[in-house]
Amino acid sequence: xxxxxxxxxxxxxxxxxxxxxxxxxxxxxxxxxxxxxxxxxxxxxxxxxxxxxxxxxxxxxxxxxxxxxxxxxxxxxxxxxxxxx
Amino acid sequence: xxxxxxxxxxxxxxxxxxxxxxxxxxxxxxxxxxxxxxxxxxxxxxxxxxxxxxxxxxxxxxxxxxxxxxxxxxxxxxxxxxxxxxxxxxxxxxxxxxxxxxxxxxxxxxxxxxxxxxxxxxxxxxxxxxxxxxxxxxxxxxxxxxxxxxxxxxxxxxxxxxxxxxxxxxxxxxxxxxxxxxxxxxxxxxxxxxxxxxxxxxxxxxxxxxxxxxxxxxxxxxxxxxxxxxxxxxxxxxxxxxxxxxxxxxxxxxxxxxxxxxxxxxxxxxxxxxxxxxxxxxxxxxxxxxxxxxxxxxxxxxxxxxxxxxxxxxxxxxxxxxxxxxxxxxxxxxxxxxxxxxxxxxxxxxxx
Numbered sequence: 085x086x087x088x089x090x091x092x093x094x095x096x097x098x099x100x101x102x103x104x105x106x107x108x109x110x111x112x113x114x115x116x117x118x119x120x121x122x123x124x125x126x127x128x129x130x131x132x133x134x135x136x137x138x139x140x141x142x143x144x145x146x147x148x149x150x151x152x153x154x155x156x157x158x159x160x161x162x163x164x165x166x167x168x169x
Numbered sequence: 170x171x172x173x174x175x176x177x178x179x180x181x182x183x184x185x186x187x188x189x190x191x192x193x194x195x196x197x198x199x200x201x202x203x204x205x206x207x208x209x210x211x212x213x214x215x216x217x218x219x220x221x222x223x224x225x226x227x228x229x230x231x232x233x234x235x236x237x238x239x240x241x242x243x244x245x246x247x248x249x250x251x252x253x254x255x256x257x258x259x260x261x262x263x264x265x266x267x268x269x270x271x272x273x274x275x276x277x278x279x280x281x282x283x284x285x286x287x288x289x290x291x292x293x294x295x296x297x298x299x300x301x302x303x304x305x306x307x308x309x310x311x312x313x314x315x316x317x318x319x320x321x322x323x324x325x326x327x328x329x330x331x332x333x334x335x336x337x338x339x340x341x342x343x344x345x346x347x348x349x350x351x352x353x354x355x356x357x358x359x360x361x362x363x364x365x366x367x368x369x370x371x372x373x374x375x376x377x378x379x380x381x382x383x384x385x386x387x388x389x390x391x392x393x394x395x396x397x398x399x400x401x402x403x404x405x406x407x408x409x410x411x412x413x414x415x416x417x418x419x420x421x422x423x424x425x426x427x428x429x430x431x432x433x434x435x436x437x438x439x440x441x442x443x444x445x446x447x448x449x450x451x452x453x454x455x456x457x458x459x460x461x462x463x464x465x466x467x468x469x470x471x472x473x474x475x476x477x478x479x480x481x482x483x484x485x486x487x488x489x490x491x492x493x494x495x496x497x498x499x500x501x502x503x504x505x506x507x508x509x510x511x512x513x514x515x516x517x518x519x520x521x
Contacts, residue, residue: 097368097381098381099189100202101182102182103202106190125371129370130179
């Protein structure tokens with residue numbers, strides 16, 4: 085399977101999403117805050133779309149900052165699947 | 170602003186986050202998620218108290234507390250939920266830390282609640298000293314900082330504060346209808362209000378995460394926007410410079426009041442560890458007459474009566490009449506203060 089261009093991150097809370105936004109802004113890492121896809125839960129929450137190429141770095145940042153990533157997903161055939169890459 | 174809070178506009182999450190971060194920085198809170206917003210200090214004090222007390226708890230407070238603290242405590246006492254210990258302060262409103270230590274030694278205590286400064290006398294308590302004693306006895310330390318946040322330094326780590334509640338509209342210079350609660354990682358008060366948080370909507374139960382668990386219902390986003398701007402100003406001016414200015418205001422007013430015949434000042438007569446609220450009166454003169462004369466003749470707005478703090482007036486010796494309270498703010502100048510002193514002098518000389 086080809087690596088997807090983008091994945092979507094779900095954070096543990098809106099606050100943690102905001103903390104991550106602030107860090108990514110500071111580090112000039114590209115992201116886009118989007119409405120959480122309905123398939124990934126019934127929350128009125130948000131998700132963060134990032135370049136897959138940045139995923140490892142962002143995971144490291146989250147670990148360092150004690151930010152809990154709830155899940156990483158990618159879109160395939162109009163379905164959201166967990167990204168295990 | 171669109172559908173406030175729950176729309177798909179991420180700015181409605183970023184705005185409270187920025188405000189929260191600015192406030193956390195002011196209070197030396199390392200994890201800004203531990204700061205929740207609410208309607209006012211009273212709301213947040215109630216959350217702190219009602220969320221933490223358990224059946225049989227012993228709670229220590231002081232004789233200088235505002236009704237925001239005393240009434241919830243008296244209510245819980247009346248219900249038989251808590252044992253309430255009220256430590257008498259000096260007439261100027263200062264808590265003797267040895268009295269506190271003695272009370273803590275006597276019996277296991279769940280929580281100590283004090284104000285940082287009295288809204289009647291302006292006396293500022295030494296939070297670092299009090300917090301250290303409370304921590305020695307493993308009780309929660311809760312502080313009502315309504316009179317000081319934004320005007321005096323508060324460091325939740327150094328001061329060993331577990332719960333801190335304050336308003337956005339006083340020395341933080343923000344709009345009314347804003348208040349905050351900080352809770353340390355040692356504490357997790359039960360929410361006061363349950364409902365929609367905009368997160369984990371599929372759950373029947375309130376989410377555990379801070380600050381969502383305390384922020385059910387539509388937030389006061391307009392108020393938080395104003396508070397953000399106010400906090401930016403406070404950070405740019407610097408808390409040390411603001412505290413210094415407050416001390417100057419105290420010095421000018423106290424110097425001026427010394428020479429006014431018949432003026433009774435309740436509280437400290439020196440500017441150290443004092444916020445610029447000045448409770449005054451005159452023997453056998455109705456405080457309403459003083460307030461009316463200041464307003465009608467000089468356009469000076471005061472607040473009369475018991476200032477929602479009957480315990481404090483009992484302690485200061487001004488109960489039940491109360492006082493006229495003058496409270497110059499950060500933007501008043503030396504000229505404003507001189508004019509105020511002249512006005513008070515003139516009014517007091519006329520009142521027989």
